Amino acid sequence: MVADRTGDNFFNFRFPEKEGFLYGFNLYALVSGNDVLLFDSAFRTQVTKVKKHLASEGLKLTHVVLTHFHNDHAAGLVSLKGDLTVLGSPEYRKTLKKNIPQTVTPVSFQSGYTFGDFKLGFTAAPGHSPCSIFIDINGRYLHAGDNLMGRYDGTAILPWVEFDQLENHISSLKMLRAMxxxxxxxxxxxxxxxxxNINRAIDDRLSYLETVLDTGGKCSFEEAVSGCSCSFTGKEFFHDLLSR
Ligand SMILES: [Fe+2]
Structure with a gap:
């Protein structure tokens, strides 16, 4: 794990892909006093390392905000204490598969959430999952969760989506572009x-998703990505999409 502290109050914890895995993890965290708010827990392995690092700096994990509740984002909650404040989409039950010891507080899309000097704003962004959200951080960053995915080195990963959610995923990406x-x-x-750069990354995903939607899934992988400027990895997600 690489831990970067930018300014005083912003962390980026980076986990490269383990051998044979398609993706690693980027976990971000905000600091207020000794308290820390983490975006996504990833799995137990990752969140345990993050906690240990925070403890070594005299900090305590008090909040986790989930971009969505797929296992690779939420499973680490199982290893954390029940008194942790966990925030996520009001639709979290549609995705959460684990029995977690915390109560999920649904985020407010109207009023957001304040953590120390940080003001978080939330926007529903369904598609990749029903509970995906965009998270605005002080108007400076926009956390897009898995609406866009990449490998540790930045190589683009094909969107993961179920066929009946294609239109939602496309709408969420268009909304992100418009932001x-x-x-x-x-x-x-x-x-x-x-x-x-961001628009190009969004447009490449849109081109792929719209081709699959427009052809009713009756296209080859090569046809599906023919309008994309990048070369995607994660071809298995194309086969997942058509097999559901
Ligand atoms: Fe993910």
């Missing part, structure tokens, strides 16, 4: 920065 953000955080892969 016009300059710094987008991902749960897998490095931060995307620069409007042009």
């Amino acid at each position: 016009g953000r300059d710094r987008v955080l991902l749960s897998h892969g490095p931060e995307l920065s620069g409007r042009k």
Whole structure:
């Protein structure tokens, strides 16, 4: 794990892919006094390392905000205490598979959430999962969860989505594009920065998803990605999409 502390109050914990795995993890955290708010827990292995690192700096994990509740984002909650404040989409029950010891507090899309000097804003972004959300952090960063995914080195990963959620995923990506953000955080892969770069990353996903939708899934992988400027890894997600 690489732990970067940017400024005084912002952490980026990076976990490269384990051998044979498609993706690693990027976990971000905010600090207020001695308290820490973490975005996503990942699995037990990752969150345990994060906790240990925080403890070594005299800090305590008090909050976890979930971008969505797939296991690779939420399973680590099982190893954390019940008194932790856990926040996520009001739709979390549709996705959460684990019995977690915490109570999930649904986020408010109207009023957001304040953590020390940080003001978080939430927007529903269904598609990748019914409970996916965009999280605005002080108007500076936009955490897009798995709406866009990359490998540790930044290689684009094909979107993961079920066929009946294609339209939702497309709508959420169009909404993200319309937000016009300059710094987008991902749960897998490095931060995307620069409007042009971000738009290109979104457009590549849109081209793929719209081709699959428009052809009713009757296209080859090569046809599905023919309009994309990047070369995607994660071809298995194309087969997952068509087999459901
Ligand atoms: Fe994920």
